[in-house]
Amino acid sequence: MTALSDAIDHDLRLAILQLLSDQVGYQANSRVLHSGVQALRFRVSLDKVITEIDWLAEQRLVESEDIGSGVILAIATQRGRDAAAGLIAVRGVAQPDPLAKKG
Numbered sequence: 001m002t003a004l005s006d007a008i009d010h011d012l013r014l015a016i017l018q019l020l021s022d023q024v025g026y027q028a029n030s031r032v033l034h035s036g037v038q039a040l041r042f043r044v045s046l047d048k049v050i051t052e053i054d055w056l057a058e059q060r061l062v063e064s065e066d067i068g069s070g071v072i073l074a075i076a077t078q079r080g081r082d083a084a085a086g087l088i089a090v091r092g093v094a095q096p097d098p099l100a101k102k103g
Contacts, residue, residue: 007094008042009052009092010092010093010094011042011094012037012042012044012048012049012052013052013055013056013061013092013093013094014083014084014093014094014095014096015036015037015040015042016033016036016037016049016052016053016056016062016074017056017061017062017076017080017081017083017084017093018084018096019033019036019037020033020062020074020075020076020080020081020084021076021080021084021085025075026075026076026080026081027073027074027075027076028073028074029067029071029072029073029074030046030049030050030053030070030071030072031046031071033049033053033074034046034049037049050072053072053074055092056074056080057074059090059092059093060077060079060080061076061077061079061080061083061090061093062074062075062077062080063075063077084096086098
């Protein structure tokens, strides 16, 4: 991996956590998350989003469940919501920009 691809992965993981944190119940399926990260200008495949959900689950930042037809449900844990808000630092997840305005 290059430094650039690592940085993109870190940003993608943060984006997924932030998208989940903004949802009612802190959950969304992999297809919705894929659409969300594409809207944020990430050019990644659905498989890449699922790979990152798996990585986030290994770090206890999300819980995930296969709900069939290749769709994964991701639910942000409290730890994941804390990382999305920049309250904790997690190696492999970008820190949010403190100057970025939400909404």
